[in-house]
Amino acid sequence: MSEEPVGGDLSRLRQLNASAVLRELRGDQPLTLTELSKRTGLSRASTEDVARDLLGRGWLAEVAPASGSVGRPARRYRFNAGAGRLLGVDIGGHKALALVTDLDGEVLNQTRITVDPEAGRRERLAVMDRCVAKALAGAGVEAGQIWSTGVATTGLVDGSGKVMLSDSLPEWSGVDLAAHVRRLVPGPVRVENDCKLAALAETWRGVARYAKDVVFLLAGLRTGAGLIIDGKLHRGFANWSGEIGALPAAGWLQAPKHLESWLENASTSAGFESVFLAAREGDRDATRAVRGYVRDLAVGASALVLTLDPQLVVIGGGFSRSADVMVEPLRRELDRWCLRTPEIRVSAFADEGVALGAVRLALDEVEATIRTGLRP
Amino acid sequence: MSEEPVGGDLSRLRQLNASAVLRELRGDQPLTLTELSKRTGLSRASTEDVARDLLGRGWLAEVAPASGSVGRPARRYRFNAGAGRLLGVDIGGHKALALVTDLDGEVLNQTRITVDPEAGRRERLAVMDRCVAKALAGAGVEAGQIWSTGVATTGLVDGSGKVMLSDSLPEWSGVDLAAHVRRLVPGPVRVENDCKLAALAETWRGVARYAKDVVFLLAGLRTGAGLIIDGKLHRGFANWSGEIGALPAAGWLQAPKHLESWLENASTSAGFESVFLAAREGDRDATRAVRGYVRDLAVGASALVLTLDPQLVVIGGGFSRSADVMVEPLRRELDRWCLRTPEIRVSAFADEGVALGAVRLALDEVEATIRTGLRP
Numbered sequence: 001m002s003e004e005p006v007g008g009d010l011s012r013l014r015q016l017n018a019s020a021v022l023r024e025l026r027g028d029q030p031l032t033l034t035e036l037s038k039r040t041g042l043s044r045a046s047t048e049d050v051a052r053d054l055l056g057r058g059w060l061a062e063v064a065p066a067s068g069s070v071g072r073p074a075r076r077y078r079f080n081a082g083a084g085r086l087l088g089v090d091i092g093g094h095k096a097l098a099l100v101t102d103l104d105g106e107v108l109n110q111t112r113i114t115v116d117p118e119a120g121r122r123e124r125l126a127v128m129d130r131c132v133a134k135a136l137a138g139a140g141v142e143a144g145q146i147w148s149t150g151v152a153t154t155g156l157v158d159g160s161g162k163v164m165l166s167d168s169l170p171e172w173s174g175v176d177l178a179a180h181v182r183r184l185v186p187g188p189v190r191v192e193n194d195c196k197l198a199a200l201a202e203t204w205r206g207v208a209r210y211a212k213d214v215v216f217l218l219a220g221l222r223t224g225a226g227l228i229i230d231g232k233l234h235r236g237f238a239n240w241s242g243e244i245g246a247l248p249a250a251g252w253l254q255a256p257k258h259l260e261s262w263l264e265n266a267s268t269s270a271g272f273e274s275v276f277l278a279a280r281e282g283d284r285d286a287t288r289a290v291r292g293y294v295r296d297l298a299v300g301a302s303a304l305v306l307t308l309d310p311q312l313v314v315i316g317g318g319f320s321r322s323a324d325v326m327v328e329p330l331r332r333e334l335d336r337w338c339l340r341t342p343e344i345r346v347s348a349f350a351d352e353g354v355a356l357g358a359v360r361l362a363l364d365e366v367e368a369t370i371r372t373g374l375r376p
Numbered sequence: 377m378s379e380e381p382v383g384g385d386l387s388r389l390r391q392l393n394a395s396a397v398l399r400e401l402r403g404d405q406p407l408t409l410t411e412l413s414k415r416t417g418l419s420r421a422s423t424e425d426v427a428r429d430l431l432g433r434g435w436l437a438e439v440a441p442a443s444g445s446v447g448r449p450a451r452r453y454r455f456n457a458g459a460g461r462l463l464g465v466d467i468g469g470h471k472a473l474a475l476v477t478d479l480d481g482e483v484l485n486q487t488r489i490t491v492d493p494e495a496g497r498r499e500r501l502a503v504m505d506r507c508v509a510k511a512l513a514g515a516g517v518e519a520g521q522i523w524s525t526g527v528a529t530t531g532l533v534d535g536s537g538k539v540m541l542s543d544s545l546p547e548w549s550g551v552d553l554a555a556h557v558r559r560l561v562p563g564p565v566r567v568e569n570d571c572k573l574a575a576l577a578e579t580w581r582g583v584a585r586y587a588k589d590v591v592f593l594l595a596g597l598r599t600g601a602g603l604i605i606d607g608k609l610h611r612g613f614a615n616w617s618g619e620i621g622a623l624p625a626a627g628w629l630q631a632p633k634h635l636e637s638w639l640e641n642a643s644t645s646a647g648f649e650s651v652f653l654a655a656r657e658g659d660r661d662a663t664r665a666v667r668g669y670v671r672d673l674a675v676g677a678s679a680l681v682l683t684l685d686p687q688l689v690v691i692g693g694g695f696s697r698s699a700d701v702m703v704e705p706l707r708r709e710l711d712r713w714c715l716r717t718p719e720i721r722v723s724a725f726a727d728e729g730v731a732l733g734a735v736r737l738a739l740d741e742v743e744a745t746i747r748t749g750l751r752p
Contacts, residue, residue: 156715165715213613227683229605236685237589238716243682247713249625249675250682299625303679306619306626307603309612337623339532339541339616 017042017050022059022079022370030063030076051077058083081106084147085139086366087185088359089132090352091177092154092194093117093168093221096128097355098135103147103366105205105359109139110352121171125180132184146185150361151177152197152354154222156240161191168222188365194218195242197357198347199226200233202314204360206353207345213310215342217301219326220317221272223252225304250300258292276322290322291329298333305338316347393418393426398435398455398746406439406452427453434459457482460523461515462742463561464735465508466728467553468530468570469493469544469597472504473731474511479523479742481581481735485515486728497547501556508560522561526737527553528573528730530598532616537567544598564741570594571618573733574723575602576609578690580736582729583721589686591718593677595702596693597648599628601680626676634668652698666698667705674709681714692723 020040025031031039037047054060061080065073081104088099094117100109113131115124136143155166161178181189199216202208208216212231218224225242227234234241245252259275262285268274278286305313315323315330323346334341347353396416401407407415413423430436437456441449457480464475470493476485489507491500512519531542537554557565575592578584584592588607594600601618603610610617621628635651638661644650654662681689691699691706699722710717723729 225683229610230608232606234605234684237687237718238685240716241683241685243685243715244679245682246715247675247678247682249627250679251625299623302623303620303626304683306621306623307601307617307680307683308610309614309617309619311613339619339622340614342613 017046018054018059019370021047021050021054025060025077025079026367026370030078032074032076034074036077079103084366085141085145086359086362087132087135087146087149088152088355088357088362089128089149089181090152090194090197090355090358091115091124091128092152092354095351096124096131097352098128098131099352099355099359100135100139100141100146101359103363105356105363107359108141109135110355111135111138112351117169121175124169124172125175129184132181143185146187148187148362148365149181149185149189150197150358150363150365151181151189151191152194152358152361153177153191154194156243157191157193158239161189163191188362190361190365192358192361193226193239193242194354194357195224195226196233196235197226197361198316198354199228199314199357200360201349201353201357202316202347203228203231205356206314207348208312208314211310211312213308214312214314215301215304215308215310216314216316217297217304218317219297219315219319221256222317223255223297223300224317225300227304227308228310229308244300244303247300247303250303251296251298252300255293255296258289258296262286262289272319273322276319276325279325280322287325290325294326294329295333298330298337301330302334302337305334305342309340310342313342313344314347315344316349316353318351320346393422394430394435395746397423397426397430401436401453401455402743402746406454408450408452410450412453455479460742461517461521462735462738463508463511463522463525464528464731464733464738465504465525465557466528466570466573466731466734467491467500467504468528468730471727472500472507473728474504474507475728475731475735476511476515476517476522477735479739481732481739483735484517485511486731487511487514488727493545497551500545500548501551505560508557519561522563524563524738524741525557525561525565526573526734526739526741527557527565527567528570528734528737529553529567530570532619533567533569535615537565539567564738566737566741568734568737569602569615569618570730570733571600571602572609572611573602573737574692574730575604575690575733576736577725577729577733578692578723579604579607581732582690583724584688584690587686587688589684590688590690591677591680591684591686592690592692593673593680594693595673595691595695597632598693599631599673599676600693601676603680603684604686605684620676620679623676623679626679627672627674628676631669631672634665634672638662638665648695649698652695652701655701656698663701666701670702670705671709674706674713677706678710678713681710681716681718685716686718689718689720690723691720692725692729694727696722 024039037044060077063076063078081102084103086101090097097112101107111134113127115127155163158164162176166172177191178189195218208214214228216226223245244250262275275286279290400415413420436453439452439454457478460479462477466473473488475483477483487510489503491503531539534540538552542548553567554565571594584590590604592602599621620626638651651662655666
C-alpha cells in the first residue's frame with residue numbers, strides 16, 4: 001500500500017472505520033449505505049463519510065442500483081478490485097512464472113520463461129526479473145501499481161524471505177529473494193516455499209476449497225509436501241514443516257529411482273512422462289517402475305496421513321498429469337498403511353498452481369492491512 | 377451445568393451479560409464493579425445486577441478490599457472456582473485414575489486403582505466406576521456437584537465418545553464410554569484418546585506451557601503421540617491423528633522388542649524399568665537394548681518432527697522416568713534425521729498427566745458454556 005493511487009493522511013479512527021467498511025465489501029454482494037451502516041455499526045453519517053473518501057481513493061466503486069425497487073433506488077457500493085494489482089512469482093529449477101492479478105486475484109497476465117536447471121544464481125535471478133517485467137508489460141501495469149507481491153521458491157525459506165537451504169539448487173541457498181524482488185516492485189514482498197504455496201492455492205482456487213485439513217503432495221522431479229491445518233497453511237516453528245522427504249525411511253529419496261532406472265534401460269532421452277506414457281500403454285516394465293515409485297511415495301504419504309488424519313490428499317506437481325496411472329495404485333498403498341485413507345484428488349492446475357499460491361500470499365498481506373487499518 | 381446449585385431462569389440477555397462478566401473474572405485479578413463495567417462495556421447498573429445474581433448463584437465471591445485505598449474501598453469480585461467440581465478420568469490397560477478438581481482445575485482428590493491388563497470390558501468398567509466413586513468420596517463431593525467430566529482412554533475415540541479401535545485392549549473396542557460415564561455423573565461428558573489428552577495436559581500444566589506447536593511422545597509399554605498445533609489439540613478429520621505408529625517404517629511397532637529381548641535373555645520377571653536400571657548401571661547389553669529402542673522410536677519421532685517442525689518434543693509415558701538414559705541418545709538420533717532438532721523436554725507428571733488432560737477437556741466444556749452463554 002506504499003503506492004496508494006490517491007494520497008492523503010487518514011486519522012487512526014477513520015482508518016479503522018474504513019477498514020470496517022472494506023471488510024464488509026470484500027464479500028461478493030454490493031451493499032447500500034444503510035446496509036453498510038448496519039453491518040459495521042457505524043453511524044449513517046460516518047458511513048457516508050468513509051464511503052466518499054474510499055470512492056475518492058478508488059477503493060470503492062458504485063454499482064448500478066438494483067432494479068425493481070420502489071422509489072429512488074439506493075446507491076450500492078462494492079470493493080474495487082481494480083484499485084491495485086498483485087504480483088505472484090514462482091521461481092524454481094526449470095522455470096520462472098509470474099502472474100499479475102487484480103485485488104480479487106483475477107489473473108491479468110501469466111508469463112512463463114524456461115530456466116536451465118544448471119543456471120547459476122545470477123542467471124536465474126535475471127530470468128526471474130525478465131519474467132516479472134514481461135508479465136507487468138503484458139498486463140499493461142506499471143511496477144508502481146503493484147500493492148503486494150508473493151514469491152514462491154524451491155527450498156526452505158526463513159521469516160525474512162531468504163532461502164536457507166535448497167537441495168535441488170545448491171547455488172540458490174542463501175539468496176535474499178525478498179530483498180531482490182523489493183528492487184523490482186514497491187509494497188510488501190513475502191517469500192515462501194513452493195510446496196507450501198501450492199497447498200495454499202489448492203484451498204483457495206483449487207480442488208481443496210472445501211477442506212480444512214489437507215496434505216498436498218508435490219509429485220514430480222522433486223517430491224515435497226505442504227500442509228493445511230484447520231484451514232491455515234501450517235509453517236512450523238522455523239517454517240520447516242512438510243519436510244518428511246528428508247527421512248530415508250519415508251521412501252521419497254529413493255522413489256524417483258524406479259523411474260530413472262526404466263529411462264536408463266529404455267535408453268531414451270525423453271523425460272519422465274515417457275515412463276507414465278509407456279505404463280499407460282501397458283508396458284510391463286514401465287508399469288512396474290510406476291508401481292515402485294508409487295510404493296515409495298506412499299510410505300511418506302502414509303506417514304503424513306497417519307500423523308495428521310487429513311480430510312483430503314491432493315496430488316500436484318509434474319507427475320500429477322499422469323494421475324490416471326498413479327492414483328489407483330497410490331490409493332491401494334495408502335489403504336495398506338493408513339487407518340483411514342482420506343479422499344485423494346488430483347490438482348486441476350497446469351503449472352501455475354504455485355504462482356497462484358504466491359498471489360494468495362500477496363493478497364493475505366493486503367487483507368491483513370485492511371483488517372488492522374489502512375496504511376496512509 | 378445441568379445441576380446448578382442455585383436454580384432460576386436467566387433471560388438470554390442476562391445470560392450474555394453474565395457470560396461477559398464471568399469471562400473477565402476468569403483471570404487471576406479480582407475486579408471492582410467499576411472495572412468490570414469498563415471491561416465488559418455493560419452499564420454500571422447492569423453490571424451490578426449481574427454481579428448480584430452471580431453472587432447469589434455462588435459463581436462469584438467477594439474479595440477483601442484492597443488496602444491502602446483512600447475513602448471507602450470498593451468491593452472486588454473474583455470467579456468462585458468452588459462453585460462447581462470437575463471430574464477427570466483416565467482408564468487404560470493397567471489402571472484407572474480419577475481426579476476431582478475445582479473449576480480452576482485444582483486437584484481435590486486423586487484416586488488410582490490397578491486393573492489387570494487381561495481384565496474384560498465389564499471388569500474394567502467396574503474398576504473405573506469404583507475409582508470414580510472413591511475419588512468423589514475422598515473429595516467430599518456428591519456426583520451432583522460435578523459440572524463437567526473428561527474421560528481419557530486408550531484407543532481411538534469417535535466424536536460421540538465411543539472407543540472405535542483399541543489395539544492394546546481388543547475387548548475395549550466398541551465400548552460407549554460417554555454413555556457409561558453419564559450414568560455416574562450429571563453434566564456433559566467428553567471422551568478422548570489418552571495420548572491426545574496427555575499432550576493437552578503438558579501445554580496446560582506441564583513442561584510445554586510456553587509452546588504453540590508440540591509433539592508429545594508417549595514412550596512406554598505402548599508408543600503413541602499427541603499433537604498440539606497452533607496452541608490447540610490437533611484431532612484430525614476423524615479424530616485419528618498422531619497414529620504414525622501404525623506405519624511399520626516408523627519403527628514403533630518393533631521398538632519395544634529390543635527391551636523385551638533383553639528381559640528374555642536376563643530371564644527376569646521384573647518390568648521394563650529393569651532394562652533402564654541395568655543400562656544406567658553400565659550393563660552393555662542393556663545399554664544396547666535401550667539404544668535399539670531409542671533408534672526405532674526416533675524414526676517415527678523424526679517423521680513427526682519433519683512433518684510439523686514443532687517448537688518442542690515432550691517425552692512422557694512410563695519410560696520417561698528413565699529419561700536420564702534415554703534423552704541424549706534420542707537427541708542424537710533426531711539430529712541424524714531432522715533438519716532442525718527441536719528442544720526435548722521430559723514430562724514432569726508422574727502418572728496423572730493423562731487424567732489432568734481429561735480435567736482440561738472438562739474445563740474446556742465449562743469455558744465454552746461461559747463463552748456462549750450460561751445454561752439455565
